[in-house]
Amino acid sequence: MEKNISQQDLAAKCNFEKSNMSRLEAGRSNATLSTLETVCKALGISIIELFKF
Numbered sequence: 001m002e003k004n005i006s007q008q009d010l011a012a013k014c015n016f017e018k019s020n021m022s023r024l025e026a027g028r029s030n031a032t033l034s035t036l037e038t039v040c041k042a043l044g045i046s047i048i049e050l051f052k053f
Helices: 007-014 018-026 033-043 047-051
Strands: none
Touching: 007 018, 007 033, 033 047
16 A cells, blocks of 8 residues: 555556455465565565565
8 A cells, every 4th residue: 555556556566466466465365485585575575564564
């Protein structure tokens, strides 16, 4: 939300299916380190920022 990017746009930037991105976001799928790195790269953030809450 902070990056103002839709789930569909993020999925496209990561070369993921929207349904896969949806499952990741909802916690219904376990992400690999590689997947997390891809998402972080697409968002322009470091991986540690995913765990700041």
